Amino acid sequence: MTPHNELRLLPWSSPDGKPCYLSTDSNDGPVSRLADTTEAAQLEAGQELLEHAMEVMADAESDPAELRVLARDLTETLRDTLRVAVSRGHRLPTLPSAVPGEEDAAPRLPAAAFG
Numbered sequence: 001m002t003p004h005n006e007l008r009l010l011p012w013s014s015p016d017g018k019p020c021y022l023s024t025d026s027n028d029g030p031v032s033r034l035a036d037t038t039e040a041a042q043l044e045a046g047q048e049l050l051e052h053a054m055e056v057m058a059d060a061e062s063d064p065a066e067l068r069v070l071a072r073d074l075t076e077t078l079r080d081t082l083r084v085a086v087s088r089g090h091r092l093p094t095l096p097s098a099v100p101g102e103e104d105a106a107p108r109l110p111a112a113a114f115g
Contacts, residue, residue: 009087011038011080019083039087042080049077 007021010031014020022031056062056070 006090008032008035008091009083010035011042011083011087035087039084042077042084046077046081049073 007023010020010022012020022035024032026032053070053074056066
């Protein structure tokens with residue numbers, strides 16, 4: 001397996017809302033470590049917000065203003081989570097192709113793997 005040599009999408013945006021990227025040969029540099037810590041915090045915040053959202057949705061007395069705030073917070077958390085997923089997905093190693101010319105082909109499983 002060979003690693004991707006792409007830029008790392010960082011878990012924050014520039015002041016004008018554009019994506020930020022890191023180009024490095026090391027996953028242990030200070031910006032990489034800060035990005036890892038930030039991603040972990042974003043995912044933990046998403047888990048906590050999900051638990052809160054489930055409570056709010058279960059409460060028939062939740063008012064529309066509370067639901068709007070919740071929808072905004074969930075939207076922001078979903079954006080952060082998707083950015084983490086894209087960043088981590090781009091850093092996955094590529095699998096060698098078993099069939100020449102199909103470098104981007106998905107792994108193939110035998111039929112027995114599906115029961």
